[in-house]
Amino acid sequence: MSDPQRPRASLRTAVVWDVLEDALDRRVKATGKDSLDVLDTGGGSGNFAVPVARLGHRVTVVDPSPNALFALERRAAEAGVADRVRGVQGDVHGLFDVVERGGYDVVLCHGVLEYVDDPAEGVRNVVEALRPAGALSLLAAGLGGAVLARALAGHFTEARRALTDPAGRWGEGDPVPRRFTAEQLTEAVEAAGVEVGAVHGVRVFADLVPGVLVDTEPSALDALLKLEEAAAELPAFHSVATQLHVLGEKRG
Ligand SMILES: C[S@@+](CC[C@H](N)C(=O)[O-])C[C@H]1O[C@@H](n2cnc3c(N)ncnc32)[C@H](O)[C@@H]1O
Secondary structure, three states: OOOOOHHHHOOOOOHHHHHHHHHHOOOOHHHHHOOOOOOOEEOOOOOOHHHHHHHOEEEEEOOOOHHHHHHHHHHHHHHOOHHHEEEOOOOHHHHHHOOOOOOEEEEEOOOOOOOOOHHHHHHHHHHHOOEEEEEEEEEEHHHHHHHHHHOOOOOOOHHHHHOOOOOOOOOOOOOOOOOEHHHHHHHHHHHHEEEEEEEEEOOOOOOOOOOOHHHHOOHHHHHHHHHHHHHHHOOHOOOOOOOEEEEEEEOO
């Protein structure tokens, strides 16, 4: 049975959590350490950091938002992992002002690249924070998912604008500053010295399905989760995913 404290319970994070949990397991076996040093850049209030700490790992969260760090502290305390979660105010551009270069077994960068000034530099920094053979978990907004969502909502001009805009934005009211294709993300991480292991499409269907279909039929949520898992690794679905997840290993 899924643990409601874990992101597994959530449609928004289920695929990423499964991939991340496997990656952590593999690093534990490869390093021979029970407890890994994990860095969560832009980790916010701990959606991933707290469940990772619950697995026994030490997690440093770097985030520019004092409010997020305050929420993180409270959440870590409630989950009984305050001793394994450290929140630090900072950002990916000045990452080494606040954390050690090459000091981490696993680095997470989830939902952050969209917001940073220079995504290529952001990726270089998160990779530099890794130890050799360390694992990178990168999650960012996908271009195709936004185009599809705008089109299905009847906003055809906005959908076309996102398709042609260099940053993948559908208009001035778009809350997301930047979106990526799978190719852009894999090229950026490879250029930074990471061997890409897997790319997953995240929320391929979840954001397009009317909530009522999932809310009224108890088995529907589970079936939708299984469908998301089945489609996630198929390249055909990467181009329509709301988010893209790249898992890689730092070259030694
Ligand atoms: C969409 S939230 C994602 C939070 C968390 N990683 C998750 O997956 O739930 C984006 C986070 O990125 C942080 N952020 C924004 N700009 C950043 C930067 N330049 N460097 C690091 N974090 C940043 C925000 O404060 C926020 O906590």
